[in-house]
Amino acid sequence: MTVPEQWEPRETPEVDPETAPFWRAAADGTLLLYECDDCGLVFYYPRAFCPDDFSPNVSPKPATGTGRVYTYATTDVVSEWPSDDLPMVSAIVELDEGPRMLTTLVDCDADSIAIDDRVEVVFVPTDDEDVAIPVFRPTD
Amino acid sequence: MSNSVYIAGAFEHPTREAPDKSAMQLHAEVARGALADAGLPKSRVNGFATAGIPEYKHTFKGPMMMADYLGLRGVSWAENTDDGGGAQLTHMAHAVSAIRDGKCDVVLITLGGRPRSRAQNTGTGGTAGTTMQDNFEHIHGNTVITRYAMVAKRHMHEYGTTPLQFGAIREAVSYHAQFNDDALYPDPVTAQDVVNSRTISDPIHLLDCCVISDGGAAVVLVSSDVADELARECVEIIGCGESITHHDAGRMNILETGARESGDSAFDEAGISRSDVDYASLYDSFTVTVLLELEDLGFCEKGAGGEFAESGALKAPDGELPVNTDGGGLCSNQPANKGGLTKVVEAVRQLRGETAPEVQIPNARYAIAHGMGGDFVTREKHTTLLLEAPR
Numbered sequence A: 001m002t003v004p005e006q007w008e009p010r011e012t013p014e015v016d017p018e019t020a021p022f023w024r025a026a027a028d029g030t031l032l033l034y035e036c037d038d039c040g041l042v043f044y045y046p047r048a049f050c051p052d053d054f055s056p057n058v059s060p061k062p063a064t065g066t067g068r069v070y071t072y073a074t075t076d077v078v079s080e081w082p083s084d085d086l087p088m089v090s091a092i093v094e095l096d097e098g099p100r101m102l103t104t105l106v107d108c109d110a111d112s113i114a115i116d117d118r119v120e121v122v123f124v125p126t127d128d129e130d131v132a133i134p135v136f137r138p139t140d
Numbered sequence B: 001m002s003n004s005v006y007i008a009g010a011f012e013h014p015t016r017e018a019p020d021k022s023a024m025q026l027h028a029e030v031a032r033g034a035l036a037d038a039g040l041p042k043s044r045v046n047g048f049a050t051a052g053i054p055e056y057k058h059t060f061k062g063p064m065m066m067a068d069y070l071g072l073r074g075v076s077w078a079e080n081t082d083d084g085g086g087a088q089l090t091h092m093a094h095a096v097s098a099i100r101d102g103k104c105d106v107v108l109i110t111l112g113g114r115p116r117s118r119a120q121n122t123g124t125g126g127t128a129g130t131t132m133q134d135n136f137e138h139i140h141g142n143t144v145i146t147r148y149a150m151v152a153k154r155h156m157h158e159y160g161t162t163p164l165q166f167g168a169i170r171e172a173v174s175y176h177a178q179f180n181d182d183a184l185y186p187d188p189v190t191a192q193d194v195v196n197s198r199t200i201s202d203p204i205h206l207l208d209c210c211v212i213s214d215g216g217a218a219v220v221l222v223s224s225d226v227a228d229e230l231a232r233e234c235v236e237i238i239g240c241g242e243s244i245t246h247h248d249a250g251r252m253n254i255l256e257t258g259a260r261e262s263g264d265s266a267f268d269e270a271g272i273s274r275s276d277v278d279y280a281s282l283y284d285s286f287t288v289t290v291l292l293e294l295e296d297l298g299f300c301e302k303g304a305g306g307e308f309a310e311s312g313a314l315k316a317p318d319g320e321l322p323v324n325t326d327g328g329g330l331c332s333n334q335p336a337n338k339g340g341l342t343k344v345v346e347a348v349r350q351l352r353g354e355t356a357p358e359v360q361i362p363n364a365r366y367a368i369a370h371g372m373g374g375d376f377v378t379r380e381k382h383t384t385l386l387l388e389a390p391r
Helices: A018-028 B023-038 B059-070 B088-098 B130-138 B144-158 B165-177 B192-196 B224-227 B261-270 B287-294 B305-310 B328-332 B340-350
Strands: A032-038 A058-062 A066-075 A090-094 A100-105 A120-127 A134-137 B005-013 B047-049 B076-081 B106-113 B199-201 B213-222 B236-247 B279-282 B366-374 B380-388
Touching: A018 A032, A018 A058, A018 A120, A018 A134, A018 B340, A018 B380, A032 B199, A066 B144, A066 B199, A090 B144, A100 B224, B005 B023, B005 B088, B005 B224, B005 B340, B023 B059, B023 B106, B023 B213, B047 B059, B047 B088, B059 B076, B076 B088, B088 B106, B088 B213, B088 B236, B088 B340, B088 B366, B088 B380, B106 B340, B144 B199, B144 B287, B144 B305, B165 B192, B165 B305, B213 B224, B213 B340, B236 B261, B261 B287, B261 B366, B261 B380, B279 B287, B279 B340, B287 B305, B287 B366, B328 B340, B340 B366, B340 B380
Parallel strands: A100 A134, B047 B076, B047 B106, B279 B366
Antiparallel strands: A032 A058, A066 A090, A066 A120, A090 A100, A120 A134, B005 B213, B005 B236, B106 B213, B236 B380, B366 B380
């Protein structure tokens, strides 16, 4: 069962001032994490403050974009999703920087994916040229 | 004066499909049923709680529109928290405090809705953005079912849990459902039947999922003074606990749920131990939901939920911990996509000795009722109640 290569354009997420840098970086080909300048926590999803110590001193931190599959699930039942773009493989990827993120796997054979597989980020465009969606594909 | 709070009335709507009724009508019918069960007139209600009704916009107005519709006067305490499937258990926990504080002494809590008649694609929607976080989650198309499937898959990876062990949970509750005349799916199935059913999102099969049903339920909570007036014997609420867990900046452990903390709080307050519990009503949106609750509520070791289910422990009346003897959300009812309150109703039936005789636990004294909302992986809210039979 081969997963469709790219589903595009994806629905554009709501962008607000706090998250705009994340989406713009994605459109430029960079997965952005944030790091607390005070306690060192590297976190995802983006916020204008540190969710541990509440410090406003946080800085964008470009991620390597590599990680491993923490878990995944294949489905061909998703209402309101183009049927040509199914099945989809939902996944949680554990980035090499630490944070786990909900995402999808692409460019893969759904039957051969396994937990702990190495993956790298790729970006799917949306209708908004300043917004792209980070998804992952196996690298092994 | 005792500080105790009691469940005086409990009622579950017998219908599972109500195409010819309004959602508000279902609320009225369960309210009437619960008040009749308690032996109290509507005029005595001075506390009221309901979550919003999804059929109407502005669901935050739920208690106002419903109090108006029901003709409730003199409501001095109201609550409309909507934390998902366990909302009415949360209302109960909060009502206990309100009654103890003297804000009210007869609290009506209602649930009702028509997702089955409205043919909602429950659980399979992925793209709708309704919260800030949806932009980082639902935008990927992952649905409630895929998120639970990811949890099940990780549990299998870490603990060797098998699809048949998830299926054993439905096997047990479907055995119970055959004795419930109102159950939507009353036919017993085996764990192998579950595994043989259509895959929705591997490893979740169709029969791992709860029903989608119309209907509702209601309860009436009273102070000890009111309980003393009543002809009926009342079930006491002896412990309540709540907990939220979430994405935690990317550190979420998807195999640990908020049931750990809500359960600990409830058991601490009640002063009883896990081994004292005779019956468990556990939120069962999916079989994996029950499995993690068994572990996190402390009825078996972490990772051993599959073996526990497979051992026959969940089967009434003789299992080690009979679960969902009405057939639960998996086989009987998940009204308005919020199965929490039906968990309380069945626990009350067990403690009053009113269930089907084939599944009645002899001399049941303590029961647990557990609700959850939100979903595994992202954000979840758990509420646990511990109940004691009339003596």
